[in-house]
Amino acid sequence: MEKSVKVCVTGGAGYIASFLIKHLLERGYTVHATLRSLNDASKVGLLKGLDHAETRLKLFEGDIYNPTEFAAAIHGCEFVFHVATPMQHEGGKYKSTSEAAVAGVKIIAESCIESKMVKRLIYTASVMAASPLKSDASGYEDAIDESCWTPLNLFYEMHSDYIYSKTLAEKEVLSYNGLGIEVVSLACGLVGGETIQSLVPGSMRTLISQALSDETLYKGLRALEDLDSKVPIAHVQDVIDAHIFAMENSNMNGRFLVASDFLKSTEIASFIMKYYPDIIILPELIEDTERETKWGSTKLNALGFHYKFDAGQIIYDSISCAKRLGAI
Incomplete structure (x- = not known):
């Protein structure tokens, strides 16, 4: 693919989006990135500080609660990565985060179609939408x-x-597949490994909640385990590679699960204690569900994608990152 191609990334200062922008710039792409506010100096500074940002990064305002703003960022792009998602309801014209998220993907998909240039919309979904319950x-x-x-x-x-x-939102965005654009949905597992942000991202904190002795975050880990039977996990680098693979692979559309490992929370604790024997995990933060649901997703691998990081490396890197940022 010609690396002069312009791509758009929504939610640019988020964990996955900022890492994605970093790698897109390193690979030679020109990036249009959206932020909720261009007056947020810390978020603007994070992206403007990336290599090649001065020549190949352009920032736009774009808020899920005002999704018509995204059209300007999408204009002129051949690929759009919709990573932004509302985490907490903020009122206004929408009744819930669900209504805001659905309205957001609808307007972004329609903006892609109206642009006449966007070939593929790549949506960052979640395994929380893929429960085997x-x-x-x-x-x-x-x-x-x-x-x-x-x-x-x-x-x-x-x-x-x-x-x-x-x-x-994922069902809504997939409904546009073939209606003037191709749509790829990447339902990602719990992401860890590394970050370019100054704080440990929420997903990584949840992944290593047992090491942090954080009972509230551990409840979140167990809630994901109860939802999906076990915990799907992925290294942020593999997640980024999957996003870029979804753009550069001409035969790709539809839904794909993205996780290299499918573990019980007790197995996550075992990896923590194996690689960091100095970390003491509270007994009440180790509960074996004894579930045996299997990981059955092979679609991404069948197209030639290969995960580079296994569970041990994901846990090791996540703890290392948390130590570097002072969380442990």
């Missing part, structure tokens, strides 16, 4: 793969707004 709450399917959708008729004690938001 049976809709009658009788248990789990034998395996988790791209055919799994989180049942929205069930009650979820934690992260219910986010679960609904990511599930409904």
